[in-house]
Amino acid sequence: MERLRPQVVVMDIRLPGHSGIDACRDITARWPETRVIMLTSYAEDKRLFDAIAAGASGYVLKQIDSDDLVRAIERVGRGEAVLDPTLTPKVLQRVREAEHSRPETAFRVLTERELEILARLAEGKTNREIAQELFLSHKAVRNYVSTVLQKLGMANRTEAAAYAIHHHLDEYLSKD
Structure with a gap:
């Protein structure tokens, strides 16, 4: 050679x-x-x-x-x-x-508020706890959770939380 x-x-x-x-x-x-x-x-x-x-x-x-x-x-x-x-x-x-596993791609379909909601889902918080922390109504949080699930193609909040953890949502949010 x-x-x-x-x-x-x-x-x-x-x-x-x-x-x-x-x-x-x-x-x-x-x-x-x-x-x-x-x-x-x-x-x-x-x-x-x-x-x-x-x-x-x-x-x-x-x-x-x-x-x-x-x-x-x-x-x-x-x-x-x-x-x-x-x-x-x-x-x-x-x-x-x-491409979909990169945090900037994994979360690009979500608004800032939806990202805040997803972050709290990943922490295991209930809708009531999220509502109190973000000064939102319980119904507004429920709507946000539904929107997040729909946008990410997830069936339930546990799946969304696992997705957020797997794709390092916490690191993604700390970059801003």
Whole structure:
């Protein structure tokens, strides 16, 4: 490898006694200009995302025909990324999940008042306690809770509280 300095390496994800993903990580760390295409028969999410994280520029399944493989090598050689089309939905779903897990995205549909209500739900407060703290009527709090649940697509206040905790609402609110 040191002597040849290939522009593109096509590597099986499973190597005897070594992981192709580890080898990809080593290659891209040592020779950042070298691109790696992982060639595999596995369409598993974990291996796909591990390969991407390791620096792979391409991930193709072994069912690819030889002409398509040559085109993939050429594309990666030009600096493009190549992904087997059957795996694209998995990548898109993962990106969507990552985007929705970011606090600024997770709570963007809520107003400031609704965020205050959700924060108190996450603390386990009742509608009456929330009403007293925020100087609102019990009915207003009930309406806010319903709106929060509807906007977040939650079935109940426990689910909303878990969502708030999981997405670090407290950290999100402390940034302001």
